[in-house]
Amino acid sequence: MPGVLPDGEPVPTDGSLPPQALAEPELTGTPLAFYIHVPYCATRCGYCDFNTYTASELGGGASQATYAATAIEEVRLARKVLGGADLPVQTVFFGGGTPTMLPAADLVALLGAVRDEFGLAAGAEVTTEANPESVDPAYLARLREGGFTRISFGMQSAREHVLKILDRRHTPGRPEACVREAREAGFEHVNLDLIYGTPGESDDDWRASLDAAIGAGPDHVSAYSLIVEDGTRLAARVKRGELPMIDDDVHADRYLIAEEALAAAGFSWYEVSNWAASPAGRSRHNLLYWTGANWWGVGPGAHSHVGGTRWWNVKHPSAYSQRIAAGQSPAHAREVLDAEDRRVERILLELRLDSGCAVSLLRPAGRKAAIRAAGEGLLDARSLAEGFAVLTLKGRLLADAVVRDLVD
Known part of the structure; x- marks a missing residue:
């Protein structure tokens, strides 16, 4: 399970923010984004310590079927907390977990709630993460018709033995097919996520993954070094000596291999772990994070930041649902950042x-x-x-x- 939430000061039950967070230009002078967390996965990957839950981990009091309706109530709460200021949303990002475990209609309804409550800025970027095995052409077409403009597939590797160590369910070749299906559905912007430094992965394995990702034709590639997080199955396997720990020099070599391959294919780095084929292909949502914008995080364990106040929601879907049903803020705690x-x-x-x-x-x-x-x-x-x-x-x-x- 993911780690314990950090301590912080209590949040009022109505979610109200300190007056300075809503003052000018903190609020209307700063772009606003929404992050919508969908905390469900079919299985838990061995390296994952995110706030996600399989069916066996959920327990009572939380329903995947009613999750969209519950999360929509938090979007409405956001409108109340932020007042009547004109705040068209610049970007919306659905992450997880696996957002595409929900029906496409649920994701479209959540996006519709953001649009209804706040409005979307002209040309707003709307992204969802997706596991390759969780979508098909009809699902992707429904998302595109519903206003999604960008999709990010968790590819991780093109080598079957590496995917097995990571406990990924898709087969090699499926992420590349997903890129084609997304293009056919009308998505102009498509990202593939890769992981390097998996135990048992060779330099040639990593080169093959890069070649496969580039060959699929996305306009964005993210490449992250594997971090063995305490409490995960992968960490337990490493601790038992079943798998070797990859050292920093190997990670550095793999990064250099990625830079060389991606640059040769016309991609340029714009953040340490992210490359885009053009400025238009950059993740505008993540750029808002990295440049200190305001964002509201919807869902269990989601973090938010508005005007120098940061808060984080209760972790478990059942606790989250109970707070929302009671008409209360789902925030667990917050901190006010000083200069x-x-x-x-x-x-x-x-x-x-x-x-x-x-x-x-x-x-x-x-x-x-x-x-x-x-x-x-x-x-x-x-x-x-x-x-x-x-x-x-x-x-x-x-x-x-x-x-x-x-x-x-």
Whole structure:
């Protein structure tokens, strides 16, 4: 099971926010996004520690069949909490779990609730994650007709033995077919998620996965190093010695292989783990996260941020449903970020982007660290001279260490 929710201060039962979170320009001067969490999966992947539940894990008091109606009530709560301000939503992202375990009509209804309560900005981006085995052409066509503009498939690997270690259910080749079916349904923007560093994966396996992903024709690829999270089945297998732990040098080599293959195919990195074939292919929703926008997270365990206040919902679907049914906020706790918190978060997030973070965010010690990092080839010297700390390829491999030095 996923870890325990963090501590924080209590949230009023009506979900009301501190006055400063709703003040100008915190609210209307900042883009608004919605994240909608669907906490269901057919099976739990061995590496997953997300807030998701299989049928056997749900217990009583929660129904997948009524989930959309319950989540719609939280969208309506969001409208009450944020008041009557004109807040057209820029992006909506359905994540999980496996959102496509719900009927397409349920996802379309949830999107309709956001549209009815807030309105969607012109050209709004609407994304759902999907497991390859959970969709077919008719399902994808229904999503597209219902207003979805982007879809992200969990491919992870093209090698069967790697998928088996990850406990993925789809067969090699199915994600590539999904890209074709999504294109035929009218989706212009399609992402494939990949994972590298799985125990038992070779460099050639990773190259084959990249070749298969690129050959499928998406306009976006995400590539993440596998993190063995405590409490997962994969962690238990590693601890027992059934599987080897992959070291950092292997992860670095795999990242370089990804950069080389994706760049050769015309993809450009715009965030450390994300590549797009064009600026239009970038995930606008994730860019809003990374640049400090406002977002409301709907669903069990979902996190939200509005005007410097961050909160997170109760984790279990039954507790979430009970709160909503009682007309109460499902928020578990919250924290109000001060100016220093927000400064540090901007550095942490913006440094991961190809645009970098402004040197003006750095304190004197951080500016000295940036100059040292440029001398070591970790930051781009020309960009630094122009007032921005931008990671080089070498710097991307050591991004966490660079960030730690710059936030001092």
